[in-house]
Amino acid sequence: EQARETGYVQTMLGRRRFIPEINSSNRQVREAAERMAINMPVQGTSADIIKVAMINLYREMEKQRLKSKMLLQVHDELVFEVPEEELKTMQALVPDVMSTALKFSVPLKVDTKTGANWGEME
Numbered sequence: 001e002q003a004r005e006t007g008y009v010q011t012m013l014g015r016r017r018f019i020p021e022i023n024s025s026n027r028q029v030r031e032a033a034e035r036m037a038i039n040m041p042v043q044g045t046s047a048d049i050i051k052v053a054m055i056n057l058y059r060e061m062e063k064q065r066l067k068s069k070m071l072l073q074v075h076d077e078l079v080f081e082v083p084e085e086e087l088k089t090m091q092a093l094v095p096d097v098m099s100t101a102l103k104f105s106v107p108l109k110v111d112t113k114t115g116a117n118w119g120e121m122e
Contacts, residue, residue, distance in 0.1 A: 003037035011044035011081070012102070013052075049108070050076055053101035060097055079118070087114065 003009045008018045017040045040095035050073060050097070061068060068086050072079040078098075082090045095110035102108075115121040 003033070009037045009040050011041055011048050013045070013048045015044060015048060017044065046076060047063045049101050050078070053098040054078065055102060057094065060093060064093075066088070083113075 003022045005020050007020055007022065008016045012017045017036070019033045019037050019040075021029050022037060024030040024033065054070065054073065058070060059110070062072070066086055066089065068080050068082040070078060070092050071081050072078045078094070080090060091112050091114070094112055098110045113121040
């Protein structure tokens with residue numbers, strides 16, 4: 001309903017997506033816009049969370065002068081290259097920083113896996 005009234009929906013952080021098609025007279029166009037209006041707040045908030053977590057992780061890694069590198073983000077995953085001597089530090093740091101990127105009434109669960117390459121992740 002918010003999208004019909006205002007022409008947009010937003011994430012929990014206030015990022016907006018305008019959906020002018022929400023009031024289209026074409027049923028297929030309108031229904032596609034309705035699906036976007038339903039999905040965007042959830043998917044967009046998830047994207048916002050990972051971005052905040054990435055910034056916070058980068059800052060903390062710089063602060064601790066870690067040699068580990070954040071290489072890649074895929075949806076809700078982050079991939080790092082971590083020297084052996086920093087493995088335990090990063091295994092503690094990543095879940096701590098990611099799970100506290102935003103404050104929610106429910107905890108954000110973060111899992112870590114390690115491996116010599118992507119195919120050997122455990």
